[in-house]
Amino acid sequence: MTTAHPPRQAPPSGATASAPQCPAPALPDGLAPAAGPEQAPEVWPLTARTVAGELHIGGVSMPALARACGTPLYVVDEADFRHRARQWRDSGADRVHYASKAFLCAEAARWVQAEGLHLDVCSQGEFDLAVDAGFDPALIVLHGNNKPAGELEAVVRRGIGVVVADSLEEIDDLAAAAHTAGRVQDVYLRIAPGVEAHTHDYIATGGDDVKFGFPLAQGHAEEGALRVRRHPSLRLAGIHAHIGSQILDIAGLRLAAERVAGFVRLLDERHGITVTDLDLGGGAGIPYLPGGARLEPAEFVAALHAGIRQALDPARVRLAVEPGRSIAGTAGITLYRVGVVKQGLRRRFVSVDGGMSDALRPSLYLAQYTAWTANRTPVGDPRHSVVVGRHCESGDVVVPDIALPDDIAAGDLLAVPVTGAYHHVMASNYNHQPRPAVVSVADGQARLLVRRETFADLRRRDSGGLPLDLHAPQPDHAPRTDHAPRTDHALQERR
Numbered sequence: 058m059t060t061a062h063p064p065r066q067a068p069p070s071g072a073t074a075s076a077p078q079c080p081a082p083a084l085p086d087g088l089a090p091a092a093g094p095e096q097a098p099e100v101w102p103l104t105a106r107t108v109a110g111e112l113h114i115g116g117v118s119m120p121a122l123a124r125a126c127g128t129p130l131y132v133v134d135e136a137d138f139r140h141r142a143r144q145w146r147d148s149g150a151d152r153v154h155y156a157s158k159a160f161l162c163a164e165a166a167r168w169v170q171a172e173g174l175h176l177d178v179c180s181q182g183e184f185d186l187a188v189d190a191g192f193d194p195a196l197i198v199l200h201g202n203n204k205p206a207g208e209l210e211a212v213v214r215r216g217i218g219v220v221v222a223d224s225l226e227e228i229d230d231l232a233a234a235a236h237t238a239g240r241v242q243d244v245y246l247r248i249a250p251g252v253e254a255h256t257h258d259y260i261a262t263g264g265d266d267v268k269f270g271f272p273l274a275q276g277h278a279e280e281g282a283l284r285v286r287r288h289p290s291l292r293l294a295g296i297h298a299h300i301g302s303q304i305l306d307i308a309g310l311r312l313a314a315e316r317v318a319g320f321v322r323l324l325d326e327r328h329g330i331t332v333t334d335l336d337l338g339g340g341a342g343i344p345y346l347p348g349g350a351r352l353e354p355a356e357f358v359a360a361l362h363a364g365i366r367q368a369l370d371p372a373r374v375r376l377a378v379e380p381g382r383s384i385a386g387t388a389g390i391t392l393y394r395v396g397v398v399k400q401g402l403r404r405r406f407v408s409v410d411g412g413m414s415d416a417l418r419p420s421l422y423l424a425q426y427t428a429w430t431a432n433r434t435p436v437g438d439p440r441h442s443v444v445v446g447r448h449c450e451s452g453d454v455v456v457p458d459i460a461l462p463d464d465i466a467a468g469d470l471l472a473v474p475v476t477g478a479y480h481h482v483m484a485s486n487y488n489h490q491p492r493p494a495v496v497s498v499a500d501g502q503a504r505l506l507v508r509r510e511t512f513a514d515l516r517r518r519d520s521g522g523l524p525l526d527l528h529a530p531q532p533d534h535a536p537r538t539d540h541a542p543r544t545d546h547a548l549q550e551r552r
């Protein structure tokens with residue numbers, strides 16, 4: 058782990074480091090104020106408190122943690138994560154698969170298992186990480202719209218519980234993998250129910266024109282179910298749908314559930330195919346800004362039950378759900394050290410030592426966040442500010458628009474809440490930036506979950522022009538065999 062750079066010396070209270078005496082332009086209407094755990098508990102981890110002006114989480118001082126571990130730093134409140142997991146477990150669903158794409162490391166997998174949840178993974182990488190950490194493979198569900206045949210073989214060999222089939226090609230590959238392993242593999246069929254989630258286009262997945270699943274509308278879903286039935290090494294255990302992420306309006310969920318349940322009835326009536334499981338995905342929304350709403354687990358599940366009831370007796374089926382963000386999102390915060398502070402024409406630019414390499418969501422989805430000074434109680438009238446990263450892009454924004462107190466200055470520690478989901482897992486090395494460490498806090502103790510990447514880690518991958526022998530590819534330089542593309546020959550055979 059690297060140590061923190063010594064913080065720049067903070068100027069006397071009331072002045073900013075780079076633009077002293079600059080008059081503040083008027084605050085625009087409706088600008089969100091900075092709000093800490095006492096003002097907006099909905100966006101902070103459950104155990105977050107202000108103690109003598111310092112932010113504490115899990116009984117640990119954030120300034121002390123930042124001094125010990127450096128910044129940027131992802132911090133996860135174990136109590137918050139586990140509490141949300143239990144809320145889902147008790148939500149009325151028969152089975153809860155935590156969507157590990159939101160946040161995964163060995164310790165998180167163990168929390169999930171300890172709270173009695175199953176796991177949703179969408180790659181062999183996530184699967185192997187969890188199983189190597191002790192997660193029972195029989196409780197894991199695999200997703201993906203383009204799973205390589207080798208990946209299917211690998212997870213089937215290690216005893217995965219369910220594979221969610223996304224295409225006809227994949228059904229055949231999976232059948233072959235199960236046959237080779239001497240297993241009858243449980244399969245869910247992912248269908249696209251033609252329902253639009255009211256969310257950002259990039260995270261809506263259930264409409265008619267999407268890459269995921271078998272569209273219900275053109276009869277493809279039926280064809281998929283019949284294809285599974287044709288293979289003795291497969292068992293159609295369930296139907297899956299997931300309409301999108303960060304959903305706050307239950308209407309789409311209810312409609313999707315109704316359509317999936319209608320499809321289950323059709324399979325039974327028209328083909329005598331009985332499925333027991335309805336896995337209706339994740340997507341429950343959470344608050345990102347003070348005053349924002351959360352779609353509660355019980356509400357989410359009740360909407361799905363209401364939809365199912367339109368077509369089926371809910372007692373005939375087992376309902377599974379796949380929350381990710383709703384469990385991991387508010388458990389996590391990111392700590393940044395403030396560097397240069399610059400007053401622009403309309404906004405003040407508060408630069409921090411991370412950016413889009415550790416917080417991609419603002420630039421990818423124009424997602425909104427808030428921030429709070431974690432090392433002291435700042436003073437002065439609020440200024441229209443934008444918290445920006447250190448990357449070479451104008452769109453490198455961490456908190457787009459916020460009213461931050463006047464005397465925020467170099468050396469201050471900013472905490473950005475609601476970064477527990479889709480931050481660590483979506484981090485990159487843009488501008489050769491090493492990825493931050495992940496630390497958990499609970500009961501006054503901090504524990505290292507993922508160490509900070511070092512420049513040496515990055516340098517190790519730079520092979521410096523090593524000559525390659527194309528006839529004897531080296532494992533480190535060739536694609537992993539289990540990720541090898543389907544060959545033309547294999548595709549021909551399938552036709």
Ligand SMILES: Cc1ncc(COP(=O)(O)O)c(C=O)c1O
Nearest residue numbers: 156299302339340379380381382
């Ligand atoms: C198939 C599937 N299940 C579950 C999830 C989890 O979504 P969220 O983190 O919004 O709950 C996703 C992500 O959108 C997904 O694609």
Ligand SMILES: N[C@@H](CCCC[NH3+])C(=O)O
Nearest residue numbers: 158260302303418478479
């Ligand atoms: N990565 C997205 C959610 C996509 C979830 C996967 N289908 C986000 O940050 O909101």
